[in-house]
Amino acid sequence: MMETLALTKEKKTVKQTTEISGSQAVMEALVAEGVDTVFGYPGGAIMPIYDALYDYHQQLKHILVRHEQGGIHAAQGYARSSGKVGVAFATSGPGATNLVTGLADAIIDSTPLVCITGQVFAHLLGTDAFQEVDVVNITTPVTKWNYQVTDANEIPHVLAKAFYIAGTGRPGPVLIDITKNAQLQKFDYEGYKKCDHIRSYRPKPIVRKEYVEEAAKLINEAEKPFVLFGQGVILGKAEKEFKTFIEKAGIPSASTLLGLSALPTEHPLYVGMLGMHGNYGPNVLTNECDVLIAVGMRFDDRVTGRLDKYAKQAKVIHLDIDPAEIDKNVKTTVPVWGDCKETLPMLTELVQQKCYPAWLERFNEFKKEEEKVCIHKELHPTTEELTMGEVINVLNELTNGDAIIVTDVGQHQMVACRYSKFNQSKSNITSGGAGTMGFALPAAIGAKFGALSRTVVAVIGDGGFQMTCQELGTIMQTEVDVKILILNNHFLGMVRQWQQLFHDKRYSFVDIESPDFVQLAKAYGIDGQSISKREEIKTALQTMLQHKGSYLLEVNVGKEDNVFPMVPQGRGVAEIVLSKEQI
């Protein structure tokens, strides 16, 4: 008896360690963080990690992409559809630099990512070694945090920090560069401990009650309050709290491009989308409301138009988790700093149950005008040529607003975001702040892996599709079910629209030629068809949605259609125009 006691005592004092390699520690970290899917591309400097991955393929699904940019966009799509941290692997040098566009996209759209790049041996750093690029310095402006590991002992706690930083506070991309020697190095592994505190990093500001009270007071005294909501509601997982808030306070609410789907589009208080190609009412009435309540949005210039003509009459309440956003673009009357999951219920409790029928009617009046001038001819055109809007309209009908819509950048993006119906959160995935063409196809692949039970439709233009169409190979190999809808106007449409409106119709290098997209898909074993007639739209979309596995549908639409309404650059939101005659 005494002997066993002594034995257990001794056991307790000796730390349990096992010797593993740095690469194995990376795998252990990913598993401990609950990562199930990794998007990546191997190469020389990341080979030890791929070697370790070979033993972990049961726990970690690795998606081999065709280009590292595709890998990181897929990780972004995964993060946006699942609400989890997306993970991407790339090798050193060009592999790592190919991540940069995705990092820039992820930081401006607050997407949580952990990217792991291989790096040359530590002793070769700075010697211009083969595939050596100073990736930590290159990616500094486009990462929330980045770090270079040269010793395997650092790997567990650095990765714990990486996941903590990427996923908390205002989320963002983190890049960890690991030299090859650290990947190979054996060290005494003491297990993985998740990070929950970094002394120099405060992910959530402490909510100040007096500011919530001040905000509630303003809202209760308001006659024409107006809520603007952004992706913060989705990132903060506060959709329910947000809905409860606006329903109690009875305030009309408009979404930013990235806020779409945080509130169902059919909600009676939802009045439309903000921004350059947003809806008429929300833009004009921004300059008529008396209290503007911004929730989890950052007053991007595409939302505000000319700042000195933006909501000057209104008192502004800004709810945001990032203190740097307060007063950055629009002067705030009451800042409510904090996680909106915490602040919204506090606000809900203090606001009075109200409704503003006359004020809401103002939005309806504008909506009717917009319907008459823009929407009707977009959704129910009488011209021979097809419009993008009518395609999206039929798609809504068929998906009933339950699909995840992934869009690229340009006219099709604005049309898809304007007209798509969304019933549930995390259904709109698009490149907002960065405006990255080529985003949609890889992001859709990632979105599907992040939400396997949902239908994913990638709506892409003919230009953007050709930027990352190599990812058809990824679809082929993984047999992931992504519906690809190319809205082909045979132009780089958005640039063409600007050239038409602001550059005297001097169409400078916007008439892009495309391959036979259906044949291209076929080469990758993906079925598809191309249509140009109105009566084919519904059947073709039905075929696409019902097809087992991926499908590519190309719809040839009017070549020179424009997206309206539009807030021309340099004008105020109230100067939004409904047609080109008004410019």
Place this chain on the structure above:
Amino acid sequence: MKQEYTITVYTENQIGLLNRIAIIFSRRKINIESLNTSPTEVDSVHRFTIVIEETEDVVRKLCRQIEKQVEVLKAYYNTNEEIVWQEMAMYKVPTDIIATEVKVERLLREYGANTVVIRKDYTVFQVTGHREETDKLVKILEPYGLIEFVRSARVAIIKNSKGFHEKLKEFENAQPPEELIENEFLNQQEEVFSM
């Protein structure tokens, strides 16, 4: 109105952080007039002292962007009235002129210059003070064959700061107390509220 501001940044000691802070300025095309890194009274905490000429609005936004960086503990900005500051300058002058011109010796004494090195061919003096003083001495020494001039970055002490020991303890707590709000402006209601 643009004026000189001294930004004091308390940080972790981390490779690459200088770059992270510097690009916050360069991205906005703002010139850094002077930058100094130094240890602080607290072990493991580093201190950047950055001087720029900008409007308060811009400086406040810059500080928020700096504080947003993961490894930054705190960023403060102050006008020259709110700090005690010094810069150190060195002057290399031909020794024979100093030996012959009595006036030069008197001037150097007036400016509190210390001699660092005396060689047959040149002498190096050192002066610590405000920029106007060290600049003035350059003008004065120019006619006497000033060979070389160099000035250090500014170091500054914030007059009403209580040091960083207490703050750091709060940062180390997982749940910081309410007084420790990310940004001072919350405590200056009249500046935030425009009602």
